[in-house]
Amino acid sequence: MICSYKKWKLDYEFEKNRNFYKGISIPPPAELPNSDTDDNFAAVKSKIYPQEIIDLYEKLGIDIQKEVYLVHTARKEPGFHYYSVAHVCFGKVLAGHKSFTNSLRKLVGLPKVERGESVDNACGILISPVIYLPIEPSVGDDPASDAFQIELIVTAPWVLKNIPEPTYG
Secondary structure, three states, X not given: OEEEEOOEEEEEOHHHHHHHHHOXXXXXXXXXXXXXXXXXXXXXXXXXXXXXXXXHHHHHOOOOOOOOEEEEEEEXXXXXXEEEEEEEEXXXXXXXXXXXXXXXXXXXXXXXXXXXXXXXXXXXXXXXXXXXXXXXXXXXXXXXXXXXXXXXXXXXXXXOOOOOOOOOO
16 A cells, blocks of 8 residues: 655555554563653553554554654653654655664754654654664564664653653753
8 A cells, every 4th residue: 555644655564564563562661671761651652642643653554552662762851751662664665765864853852863754843753664673573474574664753741750750861
C-alpha cells in the first residue's frame, strides 16, 4: 500500500506490520533499565501523541503503544522531558529521505537536525530507510529486509508524584 506523510512517500505492508506488533510484548516499566523515566513515559504515552501521528500509525498497521526503542533524552525544563521513541515499519521509503548526519532533536529545541519534520510544538518525526535501532525486526522467519524506522521526539510532562523528577539533560 502507498501513502504520503509530509515529505515522505511510503510503500508499507499493513498486515505484516500488524502481525509484528501483535507479537511484541512490552515489559513493565519497572523491569526496564531507566525505570523512573520509563515509568513516567508509560504513564503519559497514551496522551502525548498528536492525532495526526496516531492516524498515520493506524494507517500503517503500527501499534503506537508498542515502541521498539525508547530513551529519555533530556529534561527540557522543570516538569517537561524529551523522549526519543522509535517504531519499525515493514515496507520502503519511496521518496522524501536524504542521508542525514544530525539528530531529530533540533525540531524540539535540542541540537541540530536537517531532515526531520515538525508535527507540532511537542513532537518531531524522522522517517529513515535505514534502521538504526538495536534490534533486528522480523515476523516469523522473514527478516526485515524491507523495513524502515520512524523516530519521534516527543515532549512529555513529568507526572510521577512519588518519584523525584530527574534534573539532568
